[in-house]
Amino acid sequence: MQFSVTTCESSSTGSGFLIAPDLVVTAAHVVADASVIGISTAQGNTPASVLGINELADLALVQTSRPLDGHLFGFEPVDPPLGTDVAALGFPLGEPLGFTRGTVSGLDREINLGAGSVQNIIQTDAAVNPGNSGGPLLTQDGLVAGVVSAVGLNGDERAEGMAYAVSGFRAEAAAIEWQERPVPLDPVDCGNAPAPDEGFFPLSIASDHDQARNIGQALLLHGQGINVGAYGAAYNQFTPELQRSFGSRERWSAQLGSSYWRALDVTSVEGTGDALSADVRLLTEQDSDDGRLGQTCSDWLLRYSFAWNGEAWLISGSTLPSGDPVAC
Secondary structure (H helix, E strand, O other), rough: EEEEEOOOOOOOEEEEEEEEOOEEOOOHHHHOOOOEEEEOOOOEEEEEEEEEEEEOOOEEEEHHHHOOOOOOOOOOOOOOOOOOOOEEEEEEHHHHOOOEEEEEEEEEEEOOOOOOOEEEEEEEEOOOOOOOOOOEEEEOOOOOOEEEEEEEEEEEEEEOOOEEEHHHHHHHHHHHHHOOOOOEEEEOOOOOOOOOOOOOOOEEEEOOOOOHHHHHHHHHHHHHHOOOHHHHHHHOOHHHHHHHHOOOOHHHHHHHOOOOOEEEEEEEEEEEOEEEEEEEEEEEEOOOOHHHHOOOOOEEEEEEEEOOOOOOOOEEEEOOOOHHHHHH
């Protein structure tokens, strides 16, 4: 399961795995301070909320608004021995689902992720990257040995061949506890949220371009930020050059007025390399004072341009090839 998480000042992606049709285990740092959480599957996007979280153990359990189709994972009852073959499953750097092999290279490690020391940590040499966090570290029998938590660091430099996962038996115990005695975490209120609900909106992708889903993900994070008033997060989805053209985040967000996103369809993606363009259909709602020609619901046909910054696709511009939006 791929997460799209928006906080008041930033957006990120992460991974997780089903343990019940509406319950997904992930890492705490993936969903901490979230204003809106979306989970993407082959069936579409679904909003989710935190059912339980322990930042000192870097574990969280989220509940989706509807049951999801997919494999339900079980847990290893004990840590696998040193040298055991394992594989990390997740969405590194927001890319499509990836599978990397490795071994258990250390047991009972302790690391500090900023909130404090995390214990019961498995070390592995399976390759993981940002975006893998929260995904399962699997043994050959398909059971979860650990929940991917972090990559190793040597000072400020990444340590190759070192990654960490919270023990599967620790994650299972936490998930059982939260199902029996949930401790829900309310979304963080960023203020001035125009959308009247949780800020989630449906995304569909009709393009078969290899990067279409990543482009959709970038727009999803941008729109989620707008909807929950997380204008810092939405603004950070722009390239620095486009940000400078707006003058400031405050000037850009003032132009939004009461507008929020209701639905998005990525109809086509074109280009290669580090520059792409995408045609999208976007539905927005707003007060009549903020809508084109007094529209309270607008149907936009937009062409976005994107630039790859080495880690993610950022919006570098937009045009209206078909002119002004029409009323829905």
